[in-house]
Amino acid sequence: MGLRSVNQSNHYVNWKNPVGAVHQQLAVADTAVALPKVGPWTTAVWLQVTDNTVRYTVDGATDPTSTLGFQATAGTTIYLSPEQANAIRFIQESAAAVVEFMQVSW
Numbered sequence: 001m002g003l004r005s006v007n008q009s010n011h012y013v014n015w016k017n018p019v020g021a022v023h024q025q026l027a028v029a030d031t032a033v034a035l036p037k038v039g040p041w042t043t044a045v046w047l048q049v050t051d052n053t054v055r056y057t058v059d060g061a062t063d064p065t066s067t068l069g070f071q072a073t074a075g076t077t078i079y080l081s082p083e084q085a086n087a088i089r090f091i092q093e094s095a096a097a098v099v100e101f102m103q104v105s106w
Contacts, residue, residue: 028054028090028097032063038082038103045085047101048077053093060087066094 026035038045055069058080062068071093072078080088090099 023100023102026090026099026101028092028099030066030092030096032089032091034089035085035101038085041105042082042085042103043105045080045082045101045103046077047080047099049074050098050100052095052097054090054097054099055093056088056090058084058088063089064091066091 024036026033035045035047049072051074053071053073055064055066055071057064057069064070069089069091074097085103090097
């Protein structure tokens with residue numbers, strides 16, 4: 001299989017090993033959690049819900065609940081600006097979940 005890449009503003013980013021990528025996991029349970037603050041070099045944050053459904057908010061002020069916020073089911077991929085990544089908060093909808101994320105720069 002070849003490497004998958006995405007073209008963002010004429011910059012190609014290798015999904016398997018983007019320049020400056022830091023791949024991490026965030027455990028999401030019944031208390032709202034945030035991503036770690038992104039570094040100043042970050043251009044974007046890509047994340048994917050890997051198992052159970054989560055709810056999230058991106059206003060930086062409102063904590064999501066099991067019924068409030070945007071819904072992201074398993075397999076959902078979300079692309080965030082650094083500002084959105086520093087504001088996003090997650091909570092499980094009905095069962096603990098894992099969100100995998102990667103900070104990238106190009």
